[in-house]
Each structure stands twice: as structure tokens, then as C-alpha cells.
Amino acid sequence: MKDLKLAGLTSEKKTSSIEVNGVTIGGKEIILMGGPCAVESSAQMSQSAETVKKAGGKILRGGVFKPRTSPYSFQGLGREGLNYLVQAAKEQDLLCVTEVIDAQSLDLVVNNVDIIQIGARNMQNFELLKLAGKIDKPIILKRGLSATIEEWLLAAEYILAAGNPQVILCERGIRTFEPSTRNTLDLSAVGVAKEVSHLPVIVDPSHAAGRRDLISSLSKAALAAGADGLLIEMHPNPAEAVSDGPQSLTPEQFVQLAGELGVVANSVDRVYVCAGQRDSDTLESLRAEINNLDQNIIGQLATRMQLVRKIGEQKRLDRVKDSNREKEIMQRLVDLAEELQLPSELVKRIYPLIFEFGVQSQIKTRVAQDRDIEQPFFSAGSK
């Protein structure tokens, strides 16, 4: 692909992550963004924010300027809606994102939200892209309905070339001849975009499918395909939604899906942190969840110890301790802890113990093995 002077990857820059008010997009952690298509009321946004928080999501979405296919469809609450969005995000300590459609809407939202979205219909609004390039806020750039991946990346290049390095690509389905879904989610675009560009890529399965029954499977498939995050529509009462009701998850479905993302994330060497789904946070239910987690932690430690013993079998007894390897592991885990907002001190205290027990176990295994090797000689002689 030509002209990807800034969006294209280089030998030094294969991936880039975007740090926004304590949330890293494009790091190890999968970032979940959720909320209604359109901001309708203060109560609707408060409930949505509560659900996003419960699901372990980091970013609340909500449209206040709506570029609708029909001029008679709801066009968004504008400034009033922006206040509801910002307030609800604040209540739950979430970040927020909203779409801009022109210079005026950009001006209005730029100092209020954490991330700005340029929607599919404006992907090639080059003047808007240039304006987005002049601000100091991350931009989620959705792929146009009929845009090739190259056109999408060149649109990103406009923002980058104008001076804003914080671009997040968002695949949201493209128009094909298939009428069963609203659009066709092009998951190969995630891999292709990541092959040619260093920019983080997220996926919006809601606009792609246009129907809520497919959101869970498409979200999981998106993570498996390498997406750095998900942008999912959820409404406290989808049947009453002024827009995109059929594709919006209920709060229960949203929380359930979030609870299932961790396993998929782990299978592709990523992390999704979710405190789990519970009907109510009773002491019993919270403790039951902790018991479960603790069991997993011990199970993983046992597996780790088995691997350490296997490594020990391949090492010389005088080279069992490998300080460089320990340092490398520690650095990686301290970085991950920081990304996940876990005190790095915890990792710094726990891991030396884990290493120490590993080394002891390797020494014991080696000593036992060496004895076994000598054993036949002695046994033969003693007979």
C-alpha cells in the first residue's frame, strides 16, 4: 500500500499503543467500550455507564450528533446529550467517546470527551480529518461503508499527517451483496491493517451485524482475529431505543458477554479484566468468585512449576539460576501490572519467591536425576 508514511509500520515501529487518561489502547489488555447508539436522557446514560463499569469496560459511548441515513430520523441531542454522556462517565470513573460530524461539533466536544470518533460516513471527509489532526485527543476512525483497507489507512494518514499521532482504526462492517446482516464484518481487515500499519485496531460488531443475536460470537471472533478492543452498542431498554435498538445488547447480555471475553483474550495472549457477572454484589457471591479465582491462581502456579522442572532437566546444575531471564520476566510483568492498574510492588514481592522455589525445585530434580544415573553402576557393582 502506497503513501502510508506515518500509518505504515517500520522495522522500528511494528505496533503503537495509545494512552488516554490511564487506559492503554493497543497494549496487552483488551479494551471494551459500550453504550447506546444515541444519548437520550440522563437516566439512560447513568444506567449504561453502570453496566459498562460492571462489565469491566473502560469507555462509555453515546452519540450526540447523529449522521442518519434519513433526514427525518433522530439527529441527536447535541450539547444537552454531551452533558449527559460526560456526567454519566464521570459517575463511574469511565472515559467517554462521541462522534463528531463537522467543525462545529468537533469544537463543542473536544474539551469535554476523552476520545473522538469519526464515523464511517465521514471517513473520507478530508477537511474533518485535517481538523482532527490538529487536536490533542485520540481519534477512533471507523472504516467507511464501501472503503477499501487502503482508503481507510490513507484517511488515517490525513489525521497523522496533520499532526495528531493518536489514531485508532475501527472495523465496523462493509457493504456487500449479503442482506442477512446490516453490513458484513470484515475480520480479515483487522489482520491486514495490522500487517501494514502499526495503529491499534478495534472492532464494532454492532453496526456490522445490525442484530443483537450475532454480537457475542462476532466479538469473540474479533478478539481471536487480533482486535485491540471492542465498541459495542448496549441500551438499558433496547425496545425503546430511538436508534439501533435491534442491534443493541441488553445490560444483562453485555455483562454476560464481557464475562466470556477473558478466555478468548487469554487464548491469543491478551488479557481482559472483568470482575465477573453477579446479580448483586453480596458478600457470599463476591467470596465465591474470589475462591474460584484463587483456585485458578494455584492451578496456574502448579502448571508453572511443572514447566520450570522441565526446563531444569535441560540445564547444568551450576547454571540453574538465570538472573537475566528473571529480570526480563519481572520487567514484562511489572509493565503489565502497571497497564492493568495493579500495584507493581505486588509483582516485585511475589515473583522473587516464585523464582526461588523454582530454582530449588530444579536443583532437587537435577540432584535426583544425577543420582539415578549413578544408581545402575552402584547396583551392578553391589550385586
Ligand SMILES: O=C(O)C(=O)C[C@]1(C(=O)O)C=C[C@@H](O)C=C1
Ligand atoms: O527460564 C529458565 O531458565 C528457568 O529456569 C525458569 C525460571 C522461572 O521460574 O521462570 C527459573 C529459574 C531461573 O532463575 C529463571 C527462570
